[in-house]
Amino acid sequence: MDLRTIMIIGGTSGIGLDLARLLLSEGYRVVSVSRKGSIISESELLTAIQADFTLPGSSPDFFDGSLDGFVYCPGTIRLKPFHRLTDEDFLGDFTINVLGGVRAFRWALPALKRGHLPSVVFISTVAVTRGMPFHSSIAAAKGGLEGLTRSLAAELAPDIRVNAVAPSLTDTPLAERLLATPESRKQRADGHPLKRTGQPGDISAMIRFLLGPDSGWITGQIFHVDGGLSVI
Numbered sequence: 001m002d003l004r005t006i007m008i009i010g011g012t013s014g015i016g017l018d019l020a021r022l023l024l025s026e027g028y029r030v031v032s033v034s035r036k037g038s039i040i041s042e043s044e045l046l047t048a049i050q051a052d053f054t055l056p057g058s059s060p061d062f063f064d065g066s067l068d069g070f071v072y073c074p075g076t077i078r079l080k081p082f083h084r085l086t087d088e089d090f091l092g093d094f095t096i097n098v099l100g101g102v103r104a105f106r107w108a109l110p111a112l113k114r115g116h117l118p119s120v121v122f123i124s125t126v127a128v129t130r131g132m133p134f135h136s137s138i139a140a141a142k143g144g145l146e147g148l149t150r151s152l153a154a155e156l157a158p159d160i161r162v163n164a165v166a167p168s169l170t171d172t173p174l175a176e177r178l179l180a181t182p183e184s185r186k187q188r189a190d191g192h193p194l195k196r197t198g199q200p201g202d203i204s205a206m207i208r209f210l211l212g213p214d215s216g217w218i219t220g221q222i223f224h225v226d227g228g229l230s231v232i
């Protein structure tokens, strides 16, 4: 069988970058799409494409290969008390977390339909399952993404599987501000039943599982990779 080809929207930082490295090291082909375009490695298994899916009509040139997997990573951590959140904040979070995912997925779908046992993974957040103060905008957007995940899973079965991973706080550039001092790191780690915050590898390992054949009977699910925070 040919090498599997996985498209990562947002393979230049954080969880997406860790996933790109993991997949390349295992011999997958990776197509990374982001605003910066280029990344990490000189690998001949890597193709980089530049695009910003928050802009209407911004689809890059038609991708005419076939895809066996698709992962959408762009997202936000906009934490504010409800009374300070504006319409623009809510719309901004919806645009990058949901509409951007819709646009990117629409663009990739013809190539996924040509793929072998294709699998799609979106990234949600623990704050959808567990109510948290100051998270109303991001929780509303990611709740939409979880609904999108289940709807697409129903509509595209049995040909394409669609799942999501819902992390808690993970040590990436996006979360830098929340983990800026040793005190804040310790406090946030202690808030998790497993007494640490996430590493990108905790999340990318689950995504990799969902992309591969060992998860072949799983679709429409939201996987909580959160040190136990969502349920304990």
Ligand SMILES: NC(=O)c1ccc[n+]([C@@H]2O[C@H](COP(=O)([O-])OP(=O)(O)OC[C@H]3O[C@@H](n4cnc5c(N)ncnc54)[C@H](OP(=O)(O)O)[C@@H]3O)[C@@H](O)[C@H]2O)c1
Residues within 6 Å of the ligand: 009, 010, 011, 012, 013, 014, 015, 016, 017, 033, 034, 035, 036, 037, 051, 052, 053, 054, 072, 073, 074, 075, 076, 077, 096, 100, 123, 124, 125, 126, 166, 167, 168, 169, 170, 171, 172, 173, 174, 175
């Ligand atoms: N880190 C956490 O604590 C945490 C917790 C819960 C959920 N999550 C979710 O996990 C996902 C990944 O987060 P992360 O922490 O890995 O973020 P990150 O380090 O900021 O990486 C985000 C990636 O998305 C790309 N990107 C951002 N905006 C884009 C756009 N408009 N169009 C195309 N690409 C875009 C970025 O590349 P360019 O800059 O090149 O565009 C980058 O590669 C997000 O959906 C986030 O909400 C994260």
